[in-house]
């Protein structure tokens with residue numbers, strides 16, 4: 001097996017490692033596609049808790065060999081490699097409620113990721129894919145799953161206005177899912193290109209985060225403002241912006257795969273009695289996410305435009321790191337692992 005390890009910030013190296021099926025419920029999976037995500041680029045750029053680390057949070061593959069007691073997968077099953085797993089050791093896990101695990105292990109950050117040619121893993125870490133979901137679409141299961149958790153937290157109802165701050169892949173996909181759930185997203189960003197891409201995905205209300213934003217949201221909501229807001233981490237926008245956009249008594253969800261240090265002025269939120277809450281690393285909706293992809297609830301085309309080959313890995317990492325440092329945000333790209 002070949003793995004790629006970030007040895008130290010900015011340094012990645014390939015390594016050979018033997019790996020064979022050891023228990024009857026394990027399967028050997030050929031990794032076919034990987035989503036090089038902002039979280040991976042931050043690990044490469046220097047934000048991992050420890051080095052070395054095998055990055056790669058989101059990946060799909062094909063089972064090449066299944067243990068004799070595997071029931072969910074067999075040879076040639078296409079699978080999503082689950083990007084998170086419960087720790088198995090915390091009070092919640094021991095109490096038989098892994099869905100409430102307080103120390104979820106995230107692939108590519110807390111444990112080895114999927115930047116590798118093969119992986120041997122228990123079949124419980126594999127989500128079989130229906131034939132109508134392509135490998136490329138399946139790379140987004142983790143993101144769709146987290147967006148569904150955000151929608152649950154907002155208690156979304158028909159016609160509800162939700163202001164979404166940050167039009168990267170999470171903000172865009174979340175807005176599309178809000179429409180699918182019959183809510184009305186208002187997507188806000190500083191970047192015209194991201195807003196244009198979102199409009200192309202059918203998101204009707206997109207606004208720049210400028211001095212007219214408050215008026216624009218007031219106009220759309222008939223003066224009531226948004227019943228809920230969602231703020232995506234690692235963007236250039238001020239984390240207080242949702243306080244202005246949200247109606248008194250509303251909910252503000254901070255979401256993303258990790259959070260940078262931020263200082264927030266709370267007074268406006270307190271005066272409006274807002275509920276501030278966080279959704280991150282929620283893997284409980286993976287099956288729902290697969291169903292949403294079967295139903296073509298999300299247009300992922302804008303995120304599938306940049307495709308690269310594993311042979312060019314070092315060059316891609318350098319380019320994406322430069323882009324992240326120049327523009328203040330990281331982009332997703334699909335890596336063909338074959």
Ligand SMILES: [Zn+2]
Nearest residue numbers: 087090093101
């Ligand atoms: Zn746990």
